[in-house]
Amino acid sequence: MSEAVMISAGDTAWLLVSAALVLLMVPGLALFYGGLVRGRSMLNTMMMSAAALAVVGVQWILFGYSLAFEPGGSLIGGLSWVGLSGIGLEPEPTYAATVPHFAFILFQAMFAGITVALISGAVVERMRFPAFLLFAVLWTTVVYDPLAHWVWGSGGWLGELGALDFAGGTVIHISAGTAAVVAALMLGPRRDYGRAALVPHNVPMTILGAGLLWFGWFGFNAGSALAAGELAALAFANTFAAPAAALVTWMAIDQLRTGRSTAVGAATGLVIGLVAVTPAAGFVTPLSALLIGVLAAGISYAVMELRGRVRIDDSLDVFACHGAAGITGAVLTGVFATTAVNPGGADGLLAGNAGLLGVQLIAVVATIGFVAVATGGVIVAVKAVMALRIPLDAEIEGIDLSEHGEEAYFGGELASLTGVGIGSSVVLPAGEVAASEVHVRDPSPEAA
16 A cells, blocks of 8 residues: 555644644643742743653654654664654554654654653752753653553553553553652652642632643543544543543532632642543543543542641642542553443453453553652662752742742742732641632831
């Protein structure tokens, strides 16, 4: 069959659009994370998301894609595609037979970049920017690339075992959540952690970021069908159903426990639903996706409550949002998957195949174990060549000034500009920061 016949214009257009949608998730994540930190740390938080995509993108073209996707070994790919050598405009039938190989490569590059950006939420306000960039390159090479090969690469052992991961439950979310816990433990807590209320400085920004994440996630999940057809439509529907159910569930839990539904909680629930449905998006029905969203919201809420009682400063709850929800989604894929909607997948527990649930559990345990050990090694390597943390005086002043020489708001925190003093109520039982109590103070000398 000729190249002209093999390439589908519709499939190619859909994959290119999907890659652009996933790229949009990076500024979405930057806004989501940026609104959750203090104003003096917002620029650094956003820079870590943007820079992660750039440095990982360079790594991906130079050798990352070859390590992750070159067919061959069970643990890692080879090096024959280094620098995209030997790759042209024709399709690669092993992965996507109807689109140019470059379209598949760049679509996967977005996944690699956003995974490291997710991890940054655990180390905000204290990790030196050069150390994070080195961590990003080493972690992608040592952790992400082999894991992607295990699950998605031709010959990868988890894929050969039959593990299902439609768009990155294990490869992206469980790996990012696990790495976040390890990084938070090895880096240590922020100086104010447990001693002062660390409230979000811009909740509307976080809501906007969550909206952009949901928008981009349609490309993330539906694009993973790698074709414009029935499977993409199924994944698209499930990417709407699960986060909607998770958001409703989170608001209901908030309302029952505290008597109010917080905006930060709603945004968190939305993201949790997106994460949980990612491994299952192309293997389950929309009704199952609703159940996945409900269950993931409840489990992540409990995990966030537990995290609020320990001394692990996973600053933006990366594990609760991505690790716990990713584990939930991967396991529930083994429960709800059905060949009735995707003959190329497998039947799960409810369809009479308990074996798939066992395979999914193996994939989860293997991912957590490998990522935990390898991430620890990467952090030790980074620490051997440069300091990991900013000094104490820089942490007090604000990481934006110490690492970038810039401020998001001239003169420091937004409060100093507006004359508004920001206090906060107690931390919610779910480990989530309650909405700020804003007290307008009279700046005149008479008032003093």
